Amino acid sequence: MRPSQRSAGGSPGRPNVSQPMKQDATVSVERRQPAPPKASKGSLVAEVFRVGAPLIILAGGIAAFVGLASLRKSPESVQEQALAPMVETVAVEPHTGGLDIEVDGVVVPFREINLSAEVSGRIAMKSKLCRAGTYVPKGTPLIEIDDRDYKLEVERLKRELAQAAVMLNELDVEIANTKSLLKLSTEQLALQRRELERQKKLAERKIVTDSELDQTKRDELAAVNAALTLSNELRLLNTRTNRLESARDLSQSQLEKAQLDLSRTKVAAPIDGVVIEEMVEEDSYVQMGTVLVKLEDTSAVEVRCNLKMEDLYWLWAQAGVEAAASPTRDYQIPPAPVSVHYELAGRRYTWEGVLSRFDGIGVDERTRTVPCRVLVEQPRNVKIESLAGDGTSQNGKVGPPALVRGMYVTVSVHAQPQMTLLEVPQRAVQPGNTVWHIQDGRLNIRKIQVAEATDDFVLVYADASGLAAGAKLVSSPLDVATDGMTVRERVNE
Structure with a gap:
């Protein structure tokens, strides 16, 4: 069967390309795999020794480490203290005296006065001291306004007063004369009335005629008329006197006003001060109310x-x-x-x-x-x-x-604050307004309430911060600071 498979579809000795190479490789491996050898007793011992030797060595090392660890003594507290970090400390001091609050400020004038013209006119004189930046004592003449018109007004009113006085004197004389005439007229009237009474009695006895009686009555009426005229004239003279007195008082007031205006033509420094600004020059015309000079009060x-x-x-x-x-x-x-x-x-x-x-x-x-x-x-x-x-x-x-x-x-x-304050050096204040307080060799982190800060120290409230005078605070840096950690205080020799 295998020779026929090699020759099919190609020349002998070459694999058939139309079939998968994987199957051919598998067949060849299966064909070439040798049979497993039989295990012997010596090879089994060697395998056990190879695997168990490292485990035995590891177990021995662990046993030796445990034995040495059991022989180690626990460290004493003195050794632990020797390893605590060394720190520098400062003492908290009580704050005595007052509290200085420092702020920036700028100096401003205590008073600034505008000297204005109180009368109108031409500037006749300007003093050399009336210049910006010049110090002038109180009463120093600064500016004079032309006063000729005001002098003439004063003279006119003085003459009016004199004329009013003369007219009042004349009226006094007339009043005196009128009073005298009125007295005579009154006496004349009394005589005429008595004469009339006598004529009436004689007429009843038919001693005088009616025409004589009538004449006596006419004389009595003339005396009454004369007395009444003089009385009216006296009242008129008194009224004229009152009018002239009022006119005289008015002229007197006008004279005082004219004299005041005349005095206002001279402008002097009302205070000790410095001329800040000058607004007018000599020969300038100014109206009433025009600002002439600005003065600054230097008394304060x-x-x-x-x-x-x-x-x-x-x-x-x-x-x-x-x-x-x-x-x-x-x-x-x-x-x-x-x-x-x-x-x-x-x-x-x-x-x-x-x-x-x-x-x-x-x-x-x-x-x-x-x-x-x-x-x-x-x-x-x-x-x-x-x-x-x-x-x-x-x-x-x-x-x-x-x-x-x-x-x-x-x-x-x-x-001068009333509450108790403590002085904490700036170098002892940690970020977040905290301090490291040393008590019984251990570090306590405390929060402080700052009242005021200066360049050298901060003032803290004693009640709110939980500190007292003499408390020791860490002033040197620490890599790690934890609440309750043990520290050593450096002793300055």
């Missing part, structure tokens, strides 16, 4: 600054400040002493002042701070210190001798 200055609500809390809680008892005090800032600092050329210039008032009312919506004003009543009383730490500068007069507008300064508000 103010510093404009902004305080946070946290800063105001210290002022409200400072020693001696109680709750406001009236609406007036509710809108006033608690007064506090202030130091104003200005640094220049390695020196610090200091002025003393007081936190006087709010600059308006409420909180600034943009900065969320409260605008305040500091009053410095003695802007020329300056204390100069050297920033190099060598005491007061030898050239004490070198630098700004006075606090002037526009200077950017540092404001230190001195508050």
